[in-house]
Amino acid sequence: NAGVTQTPKFRVLKTGQSMTLLCAQDMNHEYMYWYRQDPGMGLRLIHYSVGEGTTAKGEVPDGYNVSRLKKQNFLLGLESAAPSQTSVYFCASNFLATTSTDTQYFGPGTRLTVL
Amino acid sequence: RKEVEQDPGPFNVPEGATVAFNCTYSNSASQSFFWYRQDCRKEPKLLMSVYSSGNEDGRFTAQLNRASQYISLLIRDSKLSDSATYLCVVNRRGGTGGFKTIFGAGTRLFVKA
Numbered sequence: 356n357a358g359v360t361q362t363p364k365f366r367v368l369k370t371g372q373s374m375t376l377l378c379a380q381d382m383n384h385e386y387m388y389w390y391r392q393d394p395g396m397g398l399r400l401i402h403y404s405v406g407e408g409t410t411a412k413g414e415v416p417d418g419y420n421v422s423r424l425k426k427q428n429f430l431l432g433l434e435s436a437a438p439s440q441t442s443v444y445f446c447a448s449n450f451l452a453t454t455s456t457d458t459q460y461f462g463p464g465t466r467l468t469v470l
Numbered sequence: 471r472k473e474v475e476q477d478p479g480p481f482n483v484p485e486g487a488t489v490a491f492n493c494t495y496s497n498s499a500s501q502s503f504f505w506y507r508q509d510c511r512k513e514p515k516l517l518m519s520v521y522s523s524g525n526e527d528g529r530f531t532a533q534l535n536r537a538s539q540y541i542s543l544l545i546r547d548s549k550l551s552d553s554a555t556y557l558c559v560v561n562r563r564g565g566t567g568g569f570k571t572i573f574g575a576g577t578r579l580f581v582k583a
Contacts, residue, residue, distance in 0.1 A: 397557070397575035398514070445513055457561070458504060459571060461513035 357381055359462035361446050367468045368436045376431040376465050378446030386449050387429040388413075388459065389421060391442040398445065404429055436469045443467075473497055473572050476558050480578035487548050491577050493541040493558030501569070502561040503534055505543045508576065509554045517543075517556070545579075553581045 359380045368374055378387065389401040400413030404423040418440060420432045429448075433440060443466050447459040476493045483489050491505075503520040518525065520532040520541055531544040541558055555576040564570035 395575060398573040457569065458516050458519075458559075461515070463513050464511075 359446055359448055359460050361444075361462035361465050363465060364463065365466045367470065368433075369470050370437060372436050373432070373434050374436065374467075375433075376444055376446075376467075378429045378431070378448075378462055379427055380429075380446075380448040380460070380462075381427060382448065382460065383426070384448035384450055384460075385426070387423065388447045389419070389429065389431045390445045390447065391415065391440075392445060392464075393442050401431065401444075436467075438469045441467060441469045471496060472575070474558055474560050474574040476556075476574040477577045478575075480580055482580045482582065483548055484582055485548060485550060487581075489545050489548055489579060491543040491545075491556050491558070491579075493543075493574055495539050495541070495558075495560050495572075497560075497562050497572075498539065500539070500560045500562040500572075503541050504559040504561075505532055505541075506557040506559055506573075507554045508557060514557055514573075548579075548581045550581050550583060553579055555579070 362377045385406050388403040390398040392398050399415045401415055401419050402413050402421040404410045407426040410421045422430045443464050445464050446462040449457050449459045474495050505517045506514040507517040508514040518527050518532050520534045522534050524533040529546045533542045555578045557576045558574035560572045561569045
């Protein structure tokens with residue numbers, strides 16, 4: 356049982372390049388999330404998904420797109436990377452979030468630098 | 471003003487000290503409360519849930535005051551291995567009928583020998 360995994364772990368991009376971050380979970384969780392974490396800012400929600408085939412915007416969605424074609428995978432895309440997207444990206448998941456006590460499980464993170 | 475606010479820190483304490491983390495939340499619809507721990511360059515992990523009656527797990531004690539919208543975490547007899555960032559986390563109803571999770575910015579703790 357691997358939990359939540361993310362690939363790649365590190366990436367350096369040039370401004371304008373594109374890339375996709377992959378998140379996978381093997382816990383049969385319905386909900387999945389993408390966050391970014393910057394110094395002093397805490398975790399900020401980019402996009403989330405409440406189930407296969409559904410996505411929704413979070414707090415800071417601009418410049419990112421997501422897809423959830425399979426329940427276990429949640430992809431985060433950057434179409435044209437900008438230096439402001441330099442950050443650590445975390446994926447998380449949990450069961451159907453209809454109980455307030457449900458907590459999130461995080462992946463190990465992807466460190467992205469945009470030059 | 472952020473919905474969940476924590477002491478900015480960092481806290482620098484000697485081994486064996488008692489350290490207290492404070493957190494306030496502004497949305498009275500908040501329903502569940504947690505403390506997460508995040509080690510340097512690692513992902514956040516659940517440390518403990520916080521209940522109105524207060525709860526203890528070894529050297530860690532968490533308390534909730536709903537009237538004051540205040541959450542605390544106390545670490546007694548701190549160890550070098552307690553050095554980490556502690557995140558205050560709140561679940562509340564979201565617009566779609568599910569729950570939203572709001573993370574505080576975290577308070578960094580350094581425990582020195």
